Amino acid sequence: MTSASRTLWEQGDEPGYEVAALAVALLLTAATIDLALADRLGLLFDLTFVTVCARAALIVRPAAFFTVxxxxxxxxxxxxxxxxxVxxxxxxxxxxxxxxxxxxGLSAHAVALVVGYLVCLAVLAVRNQVQTNRSGSPAPRRTSSG
Structure with missing residues (x-):
């Protein structure tokens, strides 16, 4: 890497399993709060879902892109x-x-699912492209041996 500071797209360094566990914990927390405010799962959960998807894609290390x-x-x-x-x-x-x-439930929150998934994949694609441009090679792939 050059002496230039790392950009937002290059700063992720958390292991995939930790990011996945954090994402699920945040979603369950958002669901709990949303249900405490109303009787049905609503917009708060959907907005949190999209935000968590974007953030997970930003903080994961490149070797764990598949996990996220x-x-x-x-x-x-x-x-x-x-x-x-329950x-x-x-x-x-x-x-x-x-x-x-x-x-x-999945059909009621399908828009959030699609938007969150697209945002996540878009962020990962940008991060992979930045990694490729900086190093001249694509982000490291996870192998079955390690």
Whole structure:
């Protein structure tokens, strides 16, 4: 790397598993706060989801891009599935079973899921391009041996 200071796109250095755990914890916290303010999961959760997706893509180390690249749908599924199991009325009809509540919850928050996923992938793509331009080679790939 040259003597120039690192840009926002180059500063991520957190391990992927830590970023994933933090993202899920933040989403569950946002869901808890959102449900404390209203009876149903709403806009606060959606906005937090998009913000967490963007931030996760910024703070992860380049070797863990894949982990964060697949994180948004899995994190959304985890939060919605947990709510479907413990409080289905917060995301669906109160009489719905866990599977139907999960499907209803995912469909109700599909816009946030798509926007969050696109933002995450866009940030990772920019970071990869900056890494390529700075070093002349793409960001390191995760190998199965390490």
């Amino acid at each position: 690249g697949v994180l948004p749908p899995l994190a959304m599924l985890a939060a919605i599935l947990l709510l479907a199991l 409080e289905p009325a917060s995301i669906a009809h109160p009489d719905d079973g866990a599977v139907q509540a999960t499907v209803s």
